Amino acid sequence: MVKRFDWYKGEENKEKKQQPQNPTKLKGNIQAGQVLVILSGRFRGKRVVFLKQLHSGYILVTGPYKVNGVPLLRLPQKHTLTTSKVIDVNGVNTGDISDAYFKKEDKVKGSKEEQFFQDGKKKKAEVSQAKKDTQKAVDASILAAIKGKTEAKYLRDVFTLHKGQKAHELVF
Numbered sequence: 001m002v003k004r005f006d007w008y009k010g011e012e013n014k015e016k017k018q019q020p021q022n023p024t025k026l027k028g029n030i031q032a033g034q035v036l037v038i039l040s041g042r043f044r045g046k047r048v049v050f051l052k053q054l055h056s057g058y059i060l061v062t063g064p065y066k067v068n069g070v071p072l073l074r075l076p077q078k079h080t081l082t083t084s085k086v087i088d089v090n091g092v093n094t095g096d097i098s099d100a101y102f103k104k105e106d107k108v109k110g111s112k113e114e115q116f117f118q119d120g121k122k123k124k125a126e127v128s129q130a131k132k133d134t135q136k137a138v139d140a141s142i143l144a145a146i147k148g149k150t151e152a153k154y155l156r157d158v159f160t161l162h163k164g165q166k167a168h169e170l171v172f
Contacts, residue, residue: 023057027077033145035085036061037159043070045158049087049142053077056099064139067146067155071135074102083172085154092141097134 030036034050038061048061048070059077063070105128146152161167 023053023055024077026053026059027082029082030059030077031086033087033089035083035087035155037081037083038070038073038075038079039081040079041075043073045160046070047083047155047157047159048073048080049089049155050080051089051092051094051097051138054097054099058099060094060097062135062138062142063155064142065135066139066143067152072097072101072131072138074099081159081167085151085172087142087151088145089142091145092138094138101131101134 030050032050032052036048036050038044038046038048046063046068048063048068051060051062053059054074057076058074059080060072060074061070061080062072065071146155
């Protein structure tokens with residue numbers, strides 16, 4: 001007589017529990033108006049002014065654009081280095097800037113034939129007029145807060161390390 005076994009799955013497929021998406025807490029030494037140094041990306045080494053923390057946990061910073069060419073940026077705070085310099089940004093209106101402000105616009109797709117016969121020309125990405133106006137408004141209030149040429153020169157200069165220097169040992 002052959003003994004019959006009930007078949008079972010050899011592996012248990014447990015459902016993964018989703019972790020709640022909590023935004024990162026702001027570093028204790030960062031406050032509104034603090035000058036930060038960007039450590040990575042297109043603007044690495046540039047000094048920027050911290051404006052606020054966004055709902056997603058990212059931070060909102062600006063150059064200002066007129067001083068050092070850095071527009072309104074959303075970046076993680078771990079990609080920044082904090083300095084001791086603080087600029088008064090009480091008059092800056094950042095209420096309408098959120099994570100949705102930085103969302104990329106949907107592309108209008110044409111047929112594949114149209115895309116193939118475009119002669120390889122890529123259209124230059126253009127910034128919307130609304131974003132330009134927001135940038136100008138924020139820059140105007142920050143430039144009013146910058147008291148003299150020394151602060152503007154400080155923001156314009158690029159942060160660099162020389163041989164033997166360690167960023168965590170600097171006091172600046």
